[in-house]
Structure formats: structure tokens, C-alpha cells
Amino acid sequence: MSSFAGRMKEYPNISLDCFDRDNLHARAYFLSHCHKDHMRGIKGPKLKRRLRSSSRVKLYCSPVSKELLLSSRKHLFWEQYIVPLELESPTQISLVDEASGESEELVVTLLPAGHCPGSVMFLFEGRRGNVLYTGDFRLALGDVARMEHLHSGGRVKDIQSVYVDSTFFDPRFYQIPSRETCVSAIVRLVGDWIARSALHVVWLNCKAAYGYEYLFTRLGQEFNTRVHVDNLLMFRRMPEILSYVTCERRTQIHACRHRKSQQYVHGNRLPCACGTGADLRVLSIKPSTMWFGERTHASDVVIKSGNDAFRACFSFHSSYCEVKDFLSYLQPVQVFPNVVPMGSTLAEVTRMLRMTCRKRPRDDLAYKPLGLLKRRRRLATLTTAPPDADPDSDDDLFDGLAAALPKKLPRTSRHHPDAPRAAPQATPHTAPHATPEENSLWLVARDRSDINNFMDCTESNDDDDSEEDEQSDRDQTKWLGQRGSPCGEPPKWEDFFTVDSQNNLNGQRQARRPFSPALSGPSSEREDDDDDVADFSLSLSASDHSWQKRDASEADEPPPSSQSSSDFDVACTPDSKRPTPEQLARLYRKLADGDDLSCPD
């Protein structure tokens, strides 16, 4: 749950995801997505008065969030104040103080966040630096490198602060199975069950208002059916979702809810069939977050939790590993947590986030040639040499550090804070479906952040407290220990998927109840919502939604890598090229021999 108070220190005249208290005086509002914990005060009477007395204040959000927000009558008063912004379209905004007339210019860009329909991150660029507010997000490893608007001139933008979704920024939540793995597991579980008979139905015990839609659409596609939900109104302009959900109860897949859902399902009845004695076999699936430690061998993605009941892994938020990847890539000057992870403290999460930051302000650090490490600077695909570096000087070698590094570890220079930071070019960090060879190179590329992390931790010894040193040591061990993969050995989530239909789904027959015709009667009080949809068509962009249907041409592509939790079609970094197999083979030979990698072939 977000505990972000609404304002960023760089731009205190705007408020994000919070609409009460001090935020009542904001010159502009931003809504990252339509979950209630990001809408505090959004329908408050004080805010309504403020809006009525202002001619300039607006609410900026994605077009999908606008639809979702306005689908509730309580929020209709916002309609004239909402400015929907397309994703990845930088927009200049004037923040005007209506009393004094003073104005501040700001450029905002919405980036896909992968949390729920319409969810976005906000990148602000203005006089006080570039600041990224992530809202809630689930991005896979490497996604950040493919976001064009976080780069400029082929380099990562200089980010002053990131206000980050730290829900799972705790090593306990080190890895969470990818979105694709989880959905595939649920699809298989559902398929095994509903194939048994027309009376075998599935109930998805979903909690949040939005976020499960890509699961519904995937199930709808797989089984050529629709998922029964309570209300369609909010999706009326979203045909990609709408065509896979229904208010008609006569379907085998349900995500309907009822105040006493749990007890009805225990009685082998669906929430929508409460009070009837339908002779159904209901399989209950509760999507819930499952996580695995750094060295944990991930177990099942679905777990049997009772008679005809399963929990299935599902996460709206990035894992520790994914958040760390995100921040290590951006290297902001500061990071602030939006959430205190369960069982942690604000101080603890803040301390851990600091380790992903640049260690010194860009203006304060005089560049030190990195000696032994500097040669890696010439590995053009991975790093860019600082402009003032002398490539032939062997002064100021990090001898001690070099000795501490494993001999065969691929080495790279640390980014000079003033140096341009290269966006990945040929790094398969950006390749969603890498071959084994490409994957290996990707691991090399990943080692850049791993080693930077090592360097950062090592260098922090002289200016950080001893407690932090201990943590740094632990992190060094962790990151070096898992070399070969961004998160240890690449987990093959597919291998851990062990829904054994024979063992798990058989042999739990319960006494059947008399079938009730109620299920085939009028489907719902709101069933005619189905008719409301024809005259709208709000297109969901591919980069905005993971449930976007894939082209037929993509059907034969290999499955995404194990940690690619996001299914977004984020554009590749401009000008990137894939290395040829020959180039890769040469590179691996050199790596294996510990050779200098910088010499061109």
C-alpha cells in the first residue's frame, strides 16, 4: 500500500496520487493508476471547492485511467479537469500560481508501469532536474533499458531522484515468477478442470479492482470463452478487455465477487449463484504473491490449499531483483520509497535503496582512472569512456580491489558521474527472446551493474558507517555469488510448474448438490451493460497493456525468458544491433581465456 504523501521535494507545486492535506494547494495533479490507495482524498469536499475556485488546476493521467476514474459517478466532477496524456509523448505543462501569476515550466512523460490497466510512471523534466515517480509498477529485468524516454542521445538520462514502488524491495522478496509463467500455470490449471465436464467451473478469487484483466483476457483467448465479472461499465471503451469478460453467469470461468464469497465457494457454489444449490464442481483459485529468496529453488507456482482450492502466484509489483535492476540501471542521485515493505521499516528500506544510488554528486567527484578496470571502458557495447580518461595511463590502479575480484570475472569501468552513460547498444539486455549465446552476452552486460555495485559497496567503506559496510559486504557476496545471472542461476520457472492434474485434481469428489436452474436464468442485474459498449472504442496501446493480443507472426517465437515479468512491447533502444553468432563465439572464447575484450577483431 502506498504511503507516498503526494509531493516530491524537487517539484513541490505538483501532487501525485494524493489529494488531501497539503496537496489541496497543488498547481497540478497526477494520477498514476486507479487503485484506492493512490486516490486518497480524490473525492473530498475540500478538493471539490478548490477545483471550483480555480481556472487552471488539472489532473493528468493516462487515457485508460481517465476512463476508469470516470466510470464511478462519485468521480464525475473531475471530468472537466482531467487532461489525458498519451504514453511516451513528452508534454510541456505550465504550473501557474493563480495568486501571483508566477509560472514554472515542466515537461512530463508517461511511461508504462505494468501494474494494472492504465498504470503509468511519470518522468518530470524541469529546472530542478529529472525526476521519476514510478507509482506502482511491475517491470521485468531489462525493461528499463528499452524505455526510450529514459534515454537521450543514446545515453541514460541524468536522473536526480526516483520515487519508487518499494513494495517488495526487501531481499526476502528476491524473485517472483514472471507474469507469463504465472498466467501459463493458471491457464493449465483452469484448462485441466473445465475440460472435465460442463459442470466443472473455476472461481478466481480476485481482490483488487483492477490488475487481473490480462489474466481474464488470456483465459478468454485460451478457452474461447468469457470470464464472469460483476461489472463491465469501467471497460466500456476498452474492447481488448471487454471481449473477454461478461456479466452472463453461464460460463465456466468466474471472477465474480460477493461479500461472503469464501463461504459460498466452500459450499461448492459460486458467488453469483449464492442462495442456489447448483450442482457444480467449483475449483477455487486465489491469485496471490509468492516470492523466493536469492538462493531458493523456486517451488510450485500454484499450490494446493484445500479441497478443490489452489493459490496461484500473481504479482502486481516488481520483485527486489527487478527493482534493483531498475534502479541500478538509472543510477539516480537519490531514491525515495513509496512503500515500506511488510515487516521492514522506512529507515531500512531507505538505507537499502541508497545502495542503488550514485555514490557522490556528479559535481563533487574528481575522476580517478580505474586502472585494471579501465580497459573495459573500451568495450563499446557495454560502456562509454569518460571524456577525460586517459586510456593509456596505469596510474591509480585499484590494486586491492582487483585482487579481491574473481579472476575470470568480466570487468568493466564504473561510470564516471560526469561521463555520458551509454544506453545499451548491442547488449541483449534489450533482447526479449535471447538465444543461449545472446543470453550469455546479456549476462556479461548484466555484470556491468553487478560490478558497479561491487565498486560502489567497496568504495563506500571510507565514508559510510560500519553497519552499512556489513550490508555492503553482504551485497557484494550476493551479487558476485550470483554471477552468471542477474538473480543467481536463471530460474526456469517452467520447470517448477508442477500442476499435476492427476494428483491434484483427481480424487476429491464431493457430494453433488441438486442443479439449480437459476444459473441459466437472467444473468445479472447489470447484464445489459453488454449493450453499452458498441459506440466506444478506446484503443489500448501495446506498451500500455500486457494483455495486448499478440500478432500471429509472433506465435512461434520462443517463450520469454524466465524473469521477464513484463509482456510489454517496449521498443528496442534505437540503433541497437544484435551481435552475430560469430562475434559472440569470439567474445566467449576471450571471456573464457580472461583476455582483453576491448581489442577489435
Next chain:
DNA sequence: GCGATCAGCT
């Protein structure tokens, strides 16, 4: 009567 806040629950 309404809103804010919190505990309890799922």
C-alpha cells in the same frame, strides 16, 4: 449526516 481513521477480515 458526513468524513476521517482504524481494526478486522479476506
Next chain:
DNA sequence: CACAGCTGATCGC
């Protein structure tokens, strides 16, 4: 495996 959100009790205006 812990997210997101509903319900009900309590308090203040």
C-alpha cells in the same frame, strides 16, 4: 506468503 479494499465502529464537525 502479506495486495487491495470492504465493512463496521468510533470520533469529530
